[in-house]
Amino acid sequence: MQAILDKIAEKAGSDLVTLLAETLTGSELNSLLLEVFDRKTASMRPADLLRQYAINRFVQPSDTDVIQLRTKELAVLQLLQALNFTPLELSPVSLLGTSSVLGSVDQKKIISATRGTEVLSDATNAMAIHIASQQQLHSQAFSSFCTTHRHIRTPPVKVKGHSAHFTIACCVSAGTDTGNYNFETTAITTHFTAIQRILKEIFDIDVQYFKLQPRAGYKNSEQLLETITRHLKDSHPIQVDTTVSPNAYYQGIQYKAVITHQGNDIEIADGGFVNWTQKLLQNKKARFFISGLGIEYLSRIL
Structure with a gap:
C-alpha cells in the first residue's frame, strides 16, 4: 500500500495523500472523486466490465440457496419481533467512519464510497447511530432492535x-x-434466549454453550462477570474463559455462542457490551449490547 502511495506522490509531485485527506474539505474531496470516477468510467467498455467481474470477489453472487436463506431470514425476523425486538431495514450504505470511529476497525478493511458514505460492513454500528439519533436513550427505557443484512x-x-x-x-x-x-x-x-430459540426453532440445532470472555474497559469488570454468571447459570449453558484481554471493540464481556456440527465446535454467534452510544450521546450512563448470528453460514452448512 505505501509503495503505491509513494508512486502516486512521485507522479503528483507533492504529498498527495495529505492534500486530499487534510487540506480539502469534505465537499471538495467528494466533488473531486465524483469527477475522477466519471472520467474513469467514461473510458470503460462492456468488455472491461466482464474482465473485472471475473477477478473481483466483492461483486460476484453468493452460492447460497437464496430461497432457503430468504425463508430463514423472514422466520428469524418474525421470531425476534415476537420477542420484542423491533425490525429495521437499513440502508446498504452507512456514514463514512461508522465502523472505524465507533468500532475501532481499520478503515482499510471497509469499502469507502463518495458522498460521505461507506458500504455497510456491520449493521450493529449503523443501528447504534440510528438509535442515538432518535434519542432512544434519553429515557431509562429498555429497547431492542433487529435486522438481517448483507455485510x-x-x-x-x-x-x-x-x-x-x-x-x-x-x-x-x-x-x-x-x-x-x-x-x-x-x-x-x-x-441468549433469542439465539437459543432461533437456533432450535428455525435451524433445529442446540446451543452447546455460551462462552463468556472478560474484556477490559468496563468499570468493575470482575463484578460484572460474577453478576452475569450468577444470573445465567440456571437458565443458559455457559462457560467462562477467565483470560482477560484488552479489546478496543467490546467492553466488560464478549460472548460466543457455540454449536456442534459434524463433531466440530463452531462459534456461530458473537456479541457483547460496547460503548458506542456513550460516545455518540456523550453520556456515560448509556448502555448498548450487540449480537450477530451467522444465518447464511448456518443455512449453508445445515
Whole structure:
C-alpha cells in the first residue's frame, strides 16, 4: 500500500495523500472523486466490465440457496419481533467512519464510497447511530432492535464456507444504567434466549454453550462477570474463559455462542457490551449490547 502511495506522490509531485485527506474539505474531496470516477468510467467498455467481474470477489453472487436463506431470514425476523425486538431495514450504505470511529476497525478493511458514505460492513454500528439519533436513550427505557443484512468486508477469507459478503442476523439492546447491572443482565438474557430459540426453532440445532470472555474497559469488570454468571447459570449453558484481554471493540464481556456440527465446535454467534452510544450521546450512563448470528453460514452448512 505505501509503495503505491509513494508512486502516486512521485507522479503528483507533492504529498498527495495529505492534500486530499487534510487540506480539502469534505465537499471538495467528494466533488473531486465524483469527477475522477466519471472520467474513469467514461473510458470503460462492456468488455472491461466482464474482465473485472471475473477477478473481483466483492461483486460476484453468493452460492447460497437464496430461497432457503430468504425463508430463514423472514422466520428469524418474525421470531425476534415476537420477542420484542423491533425490525429495521437499513440502508446498504452507512456514514463514512461508522465502523472505524465507533468500532475501532481499520478503515482499510471497509469499502469507502463518495458522498460521505461507506458500504455497510456491520449493521450493529449503523443501528447504534440510528438509535442515538432518535434519542432512544434519553429515557431509562429498555429497547431492542433487529435486522438481517448483507455485510461486505475486504480481508481475505480464511474459513471454508465464508465469503466476502454474507448475511447476518443482528440484534441490539439499548438503555441506561439504573444500577445493580440491571441493564446488563436483562440485555444478555434477552439475547441468549433469542439465539437459543432461533437456533432450535428455525435451524433445529442446540446451543452447546455460551462462552463468556472478560474484556477490559468496563468499570468493575470482575463484578460484572460474577453478576452475569450468577444470573445465567440456571437458565443458559455457559462457560467462562477467565483470560482477560484488552479489546478496543467490546467492553466488560464478549460472548460466543457455540454449536456442534459434524463433531466440530463452531462459534456461530458473537456479541457483547460496547460503548458506542456513550460516545455518540456523550453520556456515560448509556448502555448498548450487540449480537450477530451467522444465518447464511448456518443455512449453508445445515
